[in-house]
Amino acid sequence: MNSVILKTATRLLFPLLLIFSVFLFFRGHNEPGGGFIGGLVGASAFVLFAITFGTEVTRRLLRMDPRVMVGWGLFLALVSGIMSMIAGDAFFTGQWALPVVFGNELHVGTPLIFDIGVYLVVVGFTLAVIFALEEED
């Protein structure tokens, strides 16, 4: 789409939306948010980019076929479950490492990996659908 307003706005909004999606993603640990909603916001950043500059540029920016991204997302989510089994617990039992960084205890664990997987699946799936619709002529 050839509009100066849209192009200028997209340049400003694109990084903001991505940062916001990461913020939502980490907020999901104990408050509303998480991989799904973060992924949707992240996907919307790329969708906005695709509407403004075309899908071809967006695909290059993404560096990965969205369908392959879905694959990696699923894979990561499953790895988080398999890690619980290796630790000897039931499938998908949360495994936690609690490192202390700058005096704060960080809750790093398998649910984080699972959520990264969800994030990738949501971004990949949404973009695969939108790209297919955009490219259909």
Next chain:
Amino acid sequence: MSNIIIYPILIPILTASLALIAFKNRELQRWLSVIGSVATFIAGCVLLYVVYTEGIQVLQPGNWEAPFGISMVADLFSALMVCVTGLMAMTISIYSLGDMDKQRESFGFQPLFQILIFGVIGAFLTGDLFNLYVWFEVMLITSFVLLAIGNGKAQLDGAVKYVVINLLSSLIFLAGVGIMYGLTGTLNLAAMAQALQDTENTGLVITASMMFLVSFGIKSAVFPLFFWLPASYHTPPVTITAIFGALLTKVGVYSLVRVFTLLFTQDIGYTHTILLWISVPTMVVGVLGAASQYDVRKILSFHIVSQIGYMIMGLAFFTKIALAGVIYYILHNILAKTNLFLVAGIAQKLVGSFHLSRLGGLYKNYPLVSSLFAISAISLAGLPPLTGFWAKYTVIYAGLEVEQWVVIGFALAVGLMTMFSMTKIWMGAYWSPLPDTAPVVADKNFKPVAGAQLIALLLPTIIIAGFIVVLGIFGEPFYALLFEAADQLLDPSMYINAVLNP
């Protein structure tokens, strides 16, 4: 806690994720799919062995205790179904190497196939009513895509009917789940069964049970809700039709058996009589529908409906022998029906058509293919000593015990009609000479399949035919397994205790 139960679910979805990562590399995808399916089959067999030797297996994923977390439960019935699903995944994934076209593969047939298997096995293993709904959705959404990819006009026509009726069925299912949750305060099947044992509100329970009957009835294609099946199953390639015919309706039957043995046993005189009188028209209409068709795939699609009737009939009799018969019937039907579809696909690749008027000469030119068809057809028609005979014999014997003469009369007559249909295919496609209209004669460009591709098509059918023969002739130890599975179904306290008091 035993993680053994998760492997048959984990392996297909892991395979699907790897196949998605290798999206551009079709060759790698194919090999991943075959290796993953073989691993699924092995995991299913291990699960069956463990359940047989150590009793019902339960897993609480995430370590959330029942009834608050979701339970995965494998009793013998589930484990048997998982095992045979693994066998189907293995054989059909090999078959797809010879059958699936480039276009459909580049649209992601292999990962979709694995996700379908994932959904089916999940539905067999879940111990939670809402989770069952989720597995149904996983299964249905992948099957929508599998039915529609390739974009043929007939395919989209079939897919629309399939999608609409199945969405309606899911809606009714969800409403039923809502009522049951309101009534018992839990979604865990075991906890629900326990709560229902001393509920006084049987009227509402039966109302809910009828919603499940309609919903699962649509999915398993019983009379009068079956019409979507013959309208859609013949449209996609044989690989997809075979996996649908093998598994999707059987998940519906599995769910019916599960809820009508575990949950809804308060008023058997009412609910199971309805089941009984649904089973008769299902058998009769299915077989009459098949008699009027001349496309091999349509004949076989109608026969799926007819065979579902026998399974529902066994469930309605509700005795130990009857339930053992139902399980045998489901397993037998998965083997025989899938093999008939696969052989029909080979015949189409050899002679060029699915239509009886344009098929012929297969017996003279391809004796191996003919004998594979004959084994499956004789088994489906119910002649001794193959699986079909024992399956029918067990169900009908159970009917004699409860003295349901009329229903049994219909069942026997339908068996005869099935024989007629199979003979029709045999006469039309195998014994009759090749007609001039056959594409192999009429069309200069048509080349019969040969070489490695033919082996990929034949190998799975030989494996399945082997299972049909072995299970038929050496059925004795297998029956011990079935009777134990039936015992577990008839005594819900085993299931409840395994889940709630581990």
